[in-house]
Amino acid sequence: MYLDNIIADEIMNTLNERLAEYPAVLNRHRFSLAYRIKRRQTIRTYLKGRNVSYRSSLKSTRYALLAILLAVSMLMGFCIQYAIGRFIFNAHREHSVVYISGTSEDKIKIENIYGLPSDTGFSLTERQSDDKDVISIYQSGDKKITLCQSVNDDISNFNTQYSDPEKIMINDCEGVFISENNGSCLAAWIMDGYLFMLSGNINKNMLINLAEATIVEKHVENP
Amino acid sequence: MLSIYLSMVETEEEKSLVEELYIKYEQAMYLTAFSILRNKYSAEDAVQDSFIKVINHLDKIREINCNETRFYLVTIVKNTSLNMLRKKQRYPEVSIDEVFDAGTDDVVEDEVIGKICSEEIRNALKNLSDTDYEILFLYLVKEHTPSEIAHLLDITGNQARQRIFRARQRLIKLLNMRGVTNVP
Numbered sequence: 001m002y003l004d005n006i007i008a009d010e011i012m013n014t015l016n017e018r019l020a021e022y023p024a025v026l027n028r029h030r031f032s033l034a035y036r037i038k039r040r041q042t043i044r045t046y047l048k049g050r051n052v053s054y055r056s057s058l059k060s061t062r063y064a065l066l067a068i069l070l071a072v073s074m075l076m077g078f079c080i081q082y083a084i085g086r087f088i089f090n091a092h093r094e095h096s097v098v099y100i101s102g103t104s105e106d107k108i109k110i111e112n113i114y115g116l117p118s119d120t121g122f123s124l125t126e127r128q129s130d131d132k133d134v135i136s137i138y139q140s141g142d143k144k145i146t147l148c149q150s151v152n153d154d155i156s157n158f159n160t161q162y163s164d165p166e167k168i169m170i171n172d173c174e175g176v177f178i179s180e181n182n183g184s185c186l187a188a189w190i191m192d193g194y195l196f197m198l199s200g201n202i203n204k205n206m207l208i209n210l211a212e213a214t215i216v217e218k219h220v221e222n223p
Numbered sequence: 224m225l226s227i228y229l230s231m232v233e234t235e236e237e238k239s240l241v242e243e244l245y246i247k248y249e250q251a252m253y254l255t256a257f258s259i260l261r262n263k264y265s266a267e268d269a270v271q272d273s274f275i276k277v278i279n280h281l282d283k284i285r286e287i288n289c290n291e292t293r294f295y296l297v298t299i300v301k302n303t304s305l306n307m308l309r310k311k312q313r314y315p316e317v318s319i320d321e322v323f324d325a326g327t328d329d330v331v332e333d334e335v336i337g338k339i340c341s342e343e344i345r346n347a348l349k350n351l352s353d354t355d356y357e358i359l360f361l362y363l364v365k366e367h368t369p370s371e372i373a374h375l376l377d378i379t380g381n382q383a384r385q386r387i388f389r390a391r392q393r394l395i396k397l398l399n400m401r402g403v404t405n406v407p
């Protein structure tokens with residue numbers, strides 16, 4: 001309808017004023033690990049629906065970008081690389097892109113769900129899972145922790161803005177420990193073919209003890 | 224080393240539309256949600272729920288970096304947050320439609336068209352409530368069907384249709400008050 005077309009046009013002309021009513025982004029919010037993982041899940045789920053030709057059409061530009069990245073890295077020296085076990089860190093200013101080398105023992109689907117036993121004092125408050133990820137949120141009083149179990153996607157992002165990662169062992173499995181700000185910290189390790197990440201507002205010793213307490217809770221039917 | 228860079232490039236290269244929307248708008252959406260919910264975890268949930276709604280209607284995103292897309296996303300997160308707040312606080316929701324007196328405010332649209340002036344419509348839109356403005360944006364600019372709007376705003380299809388109708392009627396009433404029509 002004619003009137004509707006004019007209304008639509010004028011809505012577009014008045015968008016600026018309406019948008020000015022919304023709060024401006026002055027301080028960036030650091031999203032929680034659970035949110036970031038859900039975001040990754042969402043993006044991956046969406047990407048799964050894309051056809052193969054999209055990926056292959058990018059191939060021609062991939063090597064051009066590769067050359068640029070290599071040249072920039074060599075010239076600017078921005079990217080510092082180091083390895084802790086299977087975790088290969090490409091450290092940037094505020095975060096690290098972590099390449100996790102794969103082995104034949106890595107699982108491709110979630111076959112068993114891991115969790116924290118109740119005698120740790122932490123109770124499960126929320127869990128989301130699919131065939132690639134399990135996110136479990138636990139609470140004990142005012143302490144909240146998130147346990148993420150996922151298949152090895154080769155790439156992950158860790159916040160290394162506040163500290164350098166240090167090597168730890170979780171049940172004889174190599175891992176990394178990273179302190180974040182506000183009293184939070186994260187431990188990541190690979191065990192039984194899965195990548196685990198445990199984070200929360202607890203101290204290092206408690207985090208590592210909880211990580212070592214992680215056990216198989218249940219077997220997934222028809223993974 | 225080469226494989227690492229290849230992986231990085233692959234990750235950087237496959238900046239899907241969804242990823243770009245997250246990068247561009249999640250902060251603004253979070254702020255909007257937080258301003259309503261005042262809880263960072265609930266606000267993050269609202270942002271995530273909103274993105275899932277948007278992803279189901281990605282064909283409506285014409286361009287990533289524009290005011291239209293920004294308004295679209297903040298509208299959805301605002302309504303998602305309000306719904307979460309209502310459920311949390313168990314406020315009995317008084318539908319704005321209940322207070323709209325349809326009996327005396329029916330305006331014949333054809334009489335409006337006769338004296339259409341863009342500037343008058345623009346001025347009338349400025350005086351339209353946020354709720355009416357948003358519903359007209361979703362319906363007329365993003366061209367969502369009432370069912371799609373119902374899904375986006377967590378309302379029923381009938382409520383969506385009613386809100387669209389009421390919003391248009393209220394806009395026409397504002398135009399009437401500005402003397403755009405001949406209806407007394």
